[in-house]
Amino acid sequence: MANRKFTVLDLLSMELKGYNSLNLKCIAGRSGLANEIRVPDINRPGLELSGFFDAFAEERVQLFGRGEFAYLHKLYSENQTSTIDKLLDSKIPCVIFSHSITPDESFLAKADLAGTPVLQTDLESSEFSQRVFRVFNNVFAPRKSMHGVFVEVYGVGILLTGDSGVGKSETALELIERGHRLVADDVVEIRCVNGNTILGQGANKFISHHMEIRGLGIINIAQLYGIGSIREQKEVQLVVKLAAWDQNKMYDRIGTDTDTIDLLGVKIPLIEIPVRTGRNLPIIIEAASMNERLKSMGYHSARDFNQNVLKWIETSAAANTYSSADDVY
Missing domain, CATH: 3.40.50.300 (P-loop containing nucleotide triphosphate hydrolases)
Structure with missing residues (x-):
């Protein structure tokens, strides 16, 4: 675990370059940037958007890809926002949208009200997941x-x-x-x-x-x-x-x-x-x-040397035994 608490702001402001960069920016919920990330893992909240919260990993960073966004858009179009509100009112560290996806204004407004940071990255979901796991492995390493x-x-x-x-x-x-x-x-x-x-x-x-x-x-x-x-x-x-x-x-x-x-x-x-x-x-x-x-x-030099010495001893012993036997006759 990290020696000090690791916050959403820390994740957002990390100086990562090249293939390690997360390309993150905050688009809503800035009042919650001090939220602590306690678990080095992410959650794809598809089940939660459908109303199943029994095993909700609310302590994890929530990642929305194209599938989750399509379902989110469907819920807003049908005016079924209760599960969205429940998700944002939970004690989640932050929400991250991949593929440069920008959610509905209603979602951003609710995130501002709940103090839940909404971050955005231009990376694909799978690529972002790999990179953020590398970051977590480093940050939370003993x-x-x-x-x-x-x-x-x-x-x-x-x-x-x-x-x-x-x-x-x-x-x-x-x-x-x-x-x-x-x-x-x-x-x-x-x-x-x-x-x-x-x-x-x-x-x-x-x-x-x-x-x-x-x-x-x-x-x-x-x-x-x-x-x-x-x-x-x-x-x-x-x-x-x-x-x-x-x-x-x-x-x-x-x-x-x-x-x-x-x-x-x-x-x-x-x-x-x-x-x-x-x-x-x-x-x-x-x-x-x-x-x-x-x-x-x-290759182990000392062990190889030891084996060669043992072979030499065995060979010498055999030669001495053979010579002694010849002397008898």
Whole structure:
């Protein structure tokens, strides 16, 4: 669910471009633009116009296509407006007409009186439905903020985490210098889309592409390295935890076991990289990124290595057994 309430005015004023644009405008009921949209779904009110309100989803956005409009026009021509009045007097967030349809003046007047916003789009009903569902999936997605640096390395979204001062920003800066891209620094907002995808972006779009480097201050990555060095959002595909080297700790040296971290109910691969003087963290992270891409294509280096070692051991054991048998005779 969204952290704050999402209103009809928010839907109307969203800055969406290209194939995501809803092309909405308000043609009546402006006093109700503060109505809250609580459910990320739409309803086609054909049954309600015919008088069946037993299962009316009044908490949803009501979408009128050509079929609903034809029936609406028929009701007005026959002066049977009781169901229309009941619909508009319900606690619906808003009514949207597709195909640039403009309803009767009586409908608009009743909507103004009831404080029910009437919106209009030039999109077809099916196309509008697809786009508005994408908007709802984004707006109502579970989300939280995390401390870290989010970068894209060889097409893989990597979230760098660790204690303050461990070197996350400096490592990310070196990665950017090597041609990779920054998504967000310091505070990363993540959200779960479609139940299995974690998307990350800057918590504040105005400062997300700035970095704080101790001893240097705040720098603007886009200005220093060009617009190609940043991106707005990316799927979180790997979490890399940077931790100070602990000589008493046993670190994984094979990599056959895959650790994960739970982010909003989704398991994301986790790698812990110990930090100490002389280690080239950017190169290690680049290798981790390419290795993660190989895993996504079905190839697991560590497991393949382990299987080859086992085969070698079995072959050597068989050869030794055969040689020993020859010595007996």
